[in-house]
Amino acid sequence: MNINIKICEDNEVQLKYIEEKVKIILNDINCNIECFTSAGALLNSNLDKMDILILDLDLGTEWGIEVAKEIRARKIKCEIIFLTALENYSREGYKVKAFRYILKDDNMYAELEESLKECIKELYNKNKxxxxxxxxxxxxxxxxxxxxxxxxxxxxxxxxxxxxxxxxxxxxxxxxxxxxxxxxxxxxxxxxxxxxxxxxxxxxxxxxxxxxxxxxxxxxxxxxxxxxxxxxxx
The missing domain is CATH 2.40.50.1020 (LytTr DNA-binding domain)
Structure with missing residues (x-):
């Protein structure tokens, strides 16, 4: 099984960091990773085969929740993992059926690792x-x-x-x-x-x-x- 992952983060330094961490976490799993620094670039890409979306909640001029709503409106059934420095928006994530809501703090890497492994398990179990x-x-x-x-x-x-x-x-x-x-x-x-x-x-x-x-x-x-x-x- 090949996992298709997209990462959307407007800070290029953080984007590179997240991409490298995802590669380390999933080093024994076949996966394709695409990175985007804007909501527009993400939404204009091919979303049909996307399995996992790692999405920054604050994309500068764009709001990650609105991006997720658009993705759900297009009937894309990917798992969405929100990354954010904001603490009070977890219930917003529930509205778009987010898989996880992870704060950008000292525990981010550990939580991202756990979340991705749970996501993979979920994907393997789908259609069973x-x-x-x-x-x-x-x-x-x-x-x-x-x-x-x-x-x-x-x-x-x-x-x-x-x-x-x-x-x-x-x-x-x-x-x-x-x-x-x-x-x-x-x-x-x-x-x-x-x-x-x-x-x-x-x-x-x-x-x-x-x-x-x-x-x-x-x-x-x-x-x-x-x-x-x-x-x-x-």
């Missing part, structure tokens, strides 16, 4: 499928399409973006199958896709308008894993 057996036959579901699973009567209901699948299977078995991905057993009867959570309230998680209970004994762990899954921006 899982086989299920239903009364209607075999199905191969995209892992990323699964919203949550719930035990109902003697069946395990698998809720996806478009369908509901009913299978006969212990929830423990499915929990093991989903371990490499961003799923969490939040309740004895529920497994939730952490990447699909839209908000939390007390001991409850929401995926859109769907309410999913979170055991109070697991709520602390749930919040920790959720922050990691959503890029530590909640």
């Amino acid at each position: 499928k899982i086989k299920i057996d239903t009364k209607q036959g075999e199905y191969y579901l995209d892992i990323d399409d699964i919203l949550y699973l719930e035990v109902f009567s003697k069946e395990l209901n698998i809720h996806t973006n478009d369908n509901l699948y009913k299978i006969i299977s212990p929830i423990n078995l499915f929990e093991k199958k989903l371990e490499p991905y961003y799923f969490f057993r939040c309740h004895k009867s529920y497994i939730i896709n952490l990447k699909k959570v839209t908000r939390i309230e007390k001991n409850t998680a929401f995926i859109g308008d769907v309410l999913i209970p979170v055991s109070r004994y697991k709520f602390k762990e749930f919040k920790t894993l959720l922050a990691k899954a959503l890029g530590d921006i909640l």
